[in-house]
Amino acid sequence: MDPQTTLILLNAGLTLVEQLTPQVQALVTKGEVSVADQQTLAIRTANLRILANTPGPLVNDGK
Amino acid sequence: MRFNRSFLPISLAVFALALAGCASLAPDGAYNGNTNLYDADLIANSAADTFKAFVTWEHQNRATLAVVPAIRTLSDQVNLNSKQWLKSYFAVRDAYVAAAPADKSKYNLANALAPIQAALAQVAIYMAKQPTAPLPVATPAG
Numbered sequence: 001m002d003p004q005t006t007l008i009l010l011n012a013g014l015t016l017v018e019q020l021t022p023q024v025q026a027l028v029t030k031g032e033v034s035v036a037d038q039q040t041l042a043i044r045t046a047n048l049r050i051l052a053n054t055p056g057p058l059v060n061d062g063k
Numbered sequence: 064m065r066f067n068r069s070f071l072p073i074s075l076a077v078f079a080l081a082l083a084g085c086a087s088l089a090p091d092g093a094y095n096g097n098t099n100l101y102d103a104d105l106i107a108n109s110a111a112d113t114f115k116a117f118v119t120w121e122h123q124n125r126a127t128l129a130v131v132p133a134i135r136t137l138s139d140q141v142n143l144n145s146k147q148w149l150k151s152y153f154a155v156r157d158a159y160v161a162a163a164p165a166d167k168s169k170y171n172l173a174n175a176l177a178p179i180q181a182a183l184a185q186v187a188i189y190m191a192k193q194p195t196a197p198l199p200v201a202t203p204a205g
Contacts (some may be wrong), residue, residue: 032089033101041101049149058115
């Protein structure tokens with residue numbers, strides 16, 4: 001692999017890491033979780049349950 | 064592979080997922096101070112978001128990623144099985160919630176999340192080794 005291609009792929013990889021970071025930061029944040037944030041997670045969890053019980057794959061790519 | 068700089072933070076991210084935990088919950092919240100349940104739900108939701116992003120990323124970069132067939136294999140496994148993993152988690156979660164306080168220790172939420180976290184670790188490894196186009200922005204599960 002030539003150096004330029006390596007650099008492009010490396011930059012893409014770092015972008016990927018940056019995009020994952022906010023979720024991870026949310027997970028490791030310490031401190032008191034507000035009532036509003038608890039409610040948000042409860043709603044997301046309810047929606048996740050609905051998703052889990054919906055037939056078919058997680059992501060439909062149109063195949 | 065050449066992408067160790069990417070691998071380290073993603074590995075740390077997976078490690079953080081495994082150790083995720085809030086310090087405390089505000090009183091009168093939806094979780095009634097149960098940090099175990101809150102943490103478990105947070106991991107399940109975050110994992111689902113990551114799975115969606117990974118599968119979408121693999122679909123969008125399938126031609127490029129074909130040099131590593133294991134990535135498509137993992138993507139297909141995650142896409143087909145992640146809902147079942149989540150259903151298994153919810154089954155244990157429901158039993159945990161319904162149990163009397165003294166009996167809650169019988170239901171191990173961490174064990175219920177184990178398949179999800181194992182898949183998450185594999186996803187992180189492959190994404191770190193084969194970066195292509197950026198991941199689509201993850202949307203909340205559901």
